[in-house]
Amino acid sequence: MRIQPLAAGWVLLVLVGSIRGADSWQALLGTLRAAGPEGKGSVEAAAAWRRLVQADADVLPQVLEAIDGADPLAANWLRTAVDAIAERQVRRGGPLPVKRLEAFLLDTGHDPKARRLAYELLCQADPSAPERLLPGMLDDPSLEIRRDAVARLIQRAEGLEKAEGSSQAVRLYWRALTAARDLDQIRLLARRLRQAGQTVDLARHFGFIVRWKLIGPFDNTDRRGLDTAYPPEEEIDFAATYDGKHGPVRWIDYQTSHAYGKVDLNAALVEEKEVVGYAAAEFRSDRRREVQLRLATPNAAKVWLNGQLLARYPIYHAGFQMDQYSVSGTLRAGRNVILVKICQNEQTQDWARDWVFQLRVCDRTGGGIRSTGRP
Template sequence: MPCCVGRAVARRIASLFCLSTLFVTVFASPGQAADQAIEAALQSIAAADQETIGDSATTAAVETLSVLPSTQIKVVLDGFGPATVRGRNWLRAVAADVADNGPFPTEPLNAYFADRQADADARYLAYQLLVANDPSRQAVLLGDAETDPSLPVRYLKIQALIDQADAVRKDQPDAAIETLTRVVANARSPKQLQTAAKTLKALGKPVDLAETLGMMRSFQLIGPFDNTGSKHFDTAYLPENQYLESGDPVRLGADGKPLTEEGKLGPIAWQLIISEDQLGMVDINEPLENAKDSVAYLFAKFDVLSPLPEGDCQMRIGCINASKVWVNGKLVSANEVYHSGTRIDQYIDSCRLQATGNTVLIKVLQNAQTQPWAQDWQFQFRLTRPDGSALKTDIK
């Protein structure tokens, strides 16, 4: 019964969408009616989610847009901006249909791809459509894409550079080194960076990838605090409260030295932890003796040595455990997920930085699972510009 009711409601919404389009058609001028119907369809697709209730309405919107002439391909691409993930998937299919509705829209797609301020996903789609229509265009389109803000486009160019360097590394090692140096400067994929670093090392030019990525590897650490039953994600222990109140989680005694705190198993002290990992992985297990059902806090004061962008920066954390991150006193990331995998830049959130006097507090929680795959208690953390380029920091 609920399923039938859901389908009935969905059909009703689709009918209302069609009626609204008809209303626009009847009471507006032909040009206005067409524009308003297209806008209504774009809004419907942009709001698409996983609920069954919206399927029929979205399908009706797709049918409205899919018959647009190829000259209006930009209208569809512009719809990416406010669209949900599912809405973007619909728009990809619509754009492919529209590109076939008349002469292939080479010029509009070229112009859209050339606009680096346009939506990154839409630009990548424009690239895909152009190359599918004329594969010989690929090299031209990727000409300077090693700095492209669309990461899929940049990835393709970086891979081409890696392949180029590999082809000449034996006969022209200096040329290979020059090309791979460009890769290290501009790549955002850890695998591509590792490939480039491995080859550079073989050519006698080793690089520090953690430094290149801007990984923060030095922190003050305290723990373990209690996380029995994984129930303390939102429990604010003393270092957290101290940080939110004063900007510094470390309480100092009369002698200026850090005070001990009461932890899960008794008094605990702050300790310095420095990662030597090539990709900046900070391992909490060793200093906290593989504690289970536990909470750890890590803190750093730092200046930013790189030029800051106007507006927001980004904090990027990869963590296989549950985690929270505060930057300059503001909670910017919260992910209550345990042992579901990890990668560099797994979670990306905006934050505000200044040239000097910044702070970061990271809360990392471990659960009680005893399986071998659930033993990691670690993270990778870095700060970047919105395009993913690293901000170099000086830990104080």
């Protein structure tokens, strides 16, 4: 029963005794990157980690870089190694490699979490770093860094508002809103702008689709409807009439006025149990581009883009929150069609009443993308 500790000690002995210099750290990093789920490489990783954390702080940028593309478990080994190396260096009163950490941070091609870690180390070593760097990081792909940059701009705008009035502050609030991705910051900025007499369209900001074609109800008895292909899945013909659950159904125009693009199918179609509804929207893009479709619904759902099924969500009444589901897709240049299928089940409790959804189109950071040619 003592085989595993002996194995770990043997691996550590080999690593300590046979690897030297820059090549040694590369070998240790390779061992940590090889760690994976279900204990894969864990004995070797533990030994390599203990050796690596004895390294000088000059190795920190290489450890951070090793996080790029690493398995989540391997990345965790590497992040904790960064923390341990930096803590040991600070405790000894030694310097961190500030210039190289800053160079790593400013290269946005690196892993966002690794860059955030570099930023925190940099701020620890150089208190001037936030004021120097954050003004240029409002559009940073790291959401954590972007949040700090937005918070700094909000603080600056609040100071201007008190000292000089609202015109300059309003300009900064708008810039911050454009950059913001976190809901709490966006709501704060919308409130500040509205207090200054500005009109803020949050549905537009987030990229929620508010104009839909709706059709239904179709049958969802015994929850069979989610995987039953009704006619809208075979063709999108807005002039067509189909056999629904109780008779003919046809597409209707619908525009939601909800601030966050919520579509209430109970109100728009019919309030009934064991039914299926479809929502379709045309979305125009000025170019081919990768996007995310982010859906929220308490109902079972499917999502298509240009006839391709992107996602299936079979869960009923497990809550509703913005960006509950996210799936990637490719918009083509010109006209695209997004189709959503929303299924209501048989539950009659008050908390199971909702038959609703919201869907937005955004980039990978959550920045809203709007259909071209729309106001």
